[in-house]
Amino acid sequence: MQTFALLSKTALQAWPKAELHCHLDGSLRLETLLDLARQQGKTALLPADSLEGLAEILQQVDTSASLEAYLQWFRYTVPLMQTREALRRIAYELAEDAARENVCYLEVRYAPVLHTEEGLTLEQVNEAVLDGLRAAERDFGLRIGLILCGLRHLPETFSLRTAELAVAYRKRGVVAFDLAGGEAGHPPKHHLHAFYYARNHLLNLTVHAGESWGPDSIHQALFYCGAHRIGHGVTLYQDPDLLQYVLDHQIPLEICPTSNVQTKAVADYATHPLRYYVEHSLAVTINTDNRLFSRTTMTEELWRAHTACGLSVQQLREVVLNGFRHAFLHWDEKQDLLRNVEASLKQLTADPTQPSLTH
Template sequence: MPHNAPAAGPIPDGPLPAVSEELLRALPKTDLHCHLDGSLRLGTILELAEEHGVHLPADTPEGLARAIHQGELCADLEDYLKAFDVTLSVLQTEEALYRAAYELALDCAAENVRYLEVRYAPVLHTRRGLKPTTIVDAVLDGLRAAKRETGIKSSVIICGIRHIDPVTSLRLAELAVAFKNRGVVGYDLAGAEEGYPSKDHAAAFQLILANNVNVTIHAGEAYGPESIAQAVHYCGAHRIGHGVRLREDGDLLNYVNDHRLPLEMCPSSNVQTRSVADMKSHPLKFYFDFGLRVTVNTDNRLITDTTSTKELWIAHREMGFTLEDLVTLVVQGFKSAFMPFREKSDLLKQVNREIAATLTRFAAGPRAVDAGTQRSAT
């Protein structure tokens, strides 16, 4: 049995369907690394700017897409992060945050993402005087509204920012602790990586770990494996965001593998930020074959112009993932969720049953797929 074979066995007996975008869209999925401020709809940005008198670099969806380099190569991670100046300019009111979270969850649900973890830094949404607690409540309310409509499960990860004063990170950690069991499931450190080590924010992580809150940290994206080592050994990370440079340190790679620390991989984003040269050189398949617990995520649905379905399709088309591999990737997403064990176990059982039923339906041919689509829409 391969290292990464899913324990519950969602692959049914009998013939299997060919991999297609339609099949991947139908499979239940997770998105564990998704930034709220990088995942708005273009039309929403334009409408919010008009409502609140915000000047944008363009006044059409096409022009705005070009202005934020949507889906285009950037010079580096810091160049990529400049697009957030545009999105953050319209995310400074309670109503805007609610709408952004609500629409993001709806968009995820439309491609059968069953569990979504949304991350953002409340400190970046205070320009118009919003209180941090109001910011968190607005996002949670938007996610709850989407759940009532679609059933999608979602949670929030509060982000500290590497290049902002560590005292601010501590205040954001206090916020995450205050909202534990109220929709916030983790704490992250995001932002420019090179020159801003995570160990400088140790006080925030001490508070987070002392209160048994989950930790994920952006590391090994724009800096080497020593950034990942800091995240794990200084800050107690339970997951690593990106981690593409982990392969440069075989000993650390084995440590991460032995301790089953999931990697939140975002292939399209990694190419766009030039963290990797191209899809062929992306380490996702190497990590997967080696046995690491890897997950596939969007990072920023708007700025990278992607979806969970598209990322899985890229893994198949560009990296050689088979259908069985893709199913394992999907299952590992659910296994890696910041979710209570018993709730996660129940969800995994349900997901495995649905995967098996979906594969059987697609293997039976177009009529069965059409019938299944009609049933899921009713």
């Protein structure tokens, strides 16, 4: 039972935010999904031909039986993301949506190999995404980093090629290399060469781990792949020794509450280990994962962490600051950003005129 006063969603909207775990192909606007399908003559690929119909069907994401079932929803977005124009538009709109809710630092991730089905090269795909993100940076004033993902279920040669692409763009907007996709039966250690290449070329590393597979997945991500951050990490609590290691080294967890419930990584918000992790001083961040499929925003995720997972205002503030503390930014840049964010949060949480409490 909560005993603290609740922040209003309006107050949370005003907080400066950093998002570290957001998938490009899971974060289209619903209107854009339908518009692109019509433009490209691919409406037959969608489960409905109206916004109302699509919105209703997307409610079924909540009944996904597993992570693997949840990932099947991407069959509606990826086929529409095979042109430079579509990729640029989707990247730009995602950043615009983030900026509207005061996300001032955003890391977007995607797997370039998924967008080469109609003839684009990996480089053309990446240039299109970066072009959209750069334009959004100029227009909306937020800062953006791009993360390239290898895919667990594909041969390691694809991951290595993606790591090479990430390294080639390391000083042109790409900030990290990641491994994504269904965990079961696809251990991170099968992609060692890709991670070695990225690490050996000074690239940041994050790995999806501990979402639909247990703490061994996190263990491999850390000690085989050298991950600097862990995507999700929901099952970490099942291995107290590993949890202690993650705590001792302050390895950040990229928690996505709504997605974690949808993929059945947790049964519900009340049993999510988020509060346990925060109370035990782990470096937790909150993220959307997939804005379209989870029908969410950063404000919504923070609101659910506060109201459904039980984080206090002070705990929520620290989680928000963690998003900036563990961003894949150079140290000096990060400290400058943190100082500004801390000052802003101090003012917002101290000003009695702010619409901060709900009664």
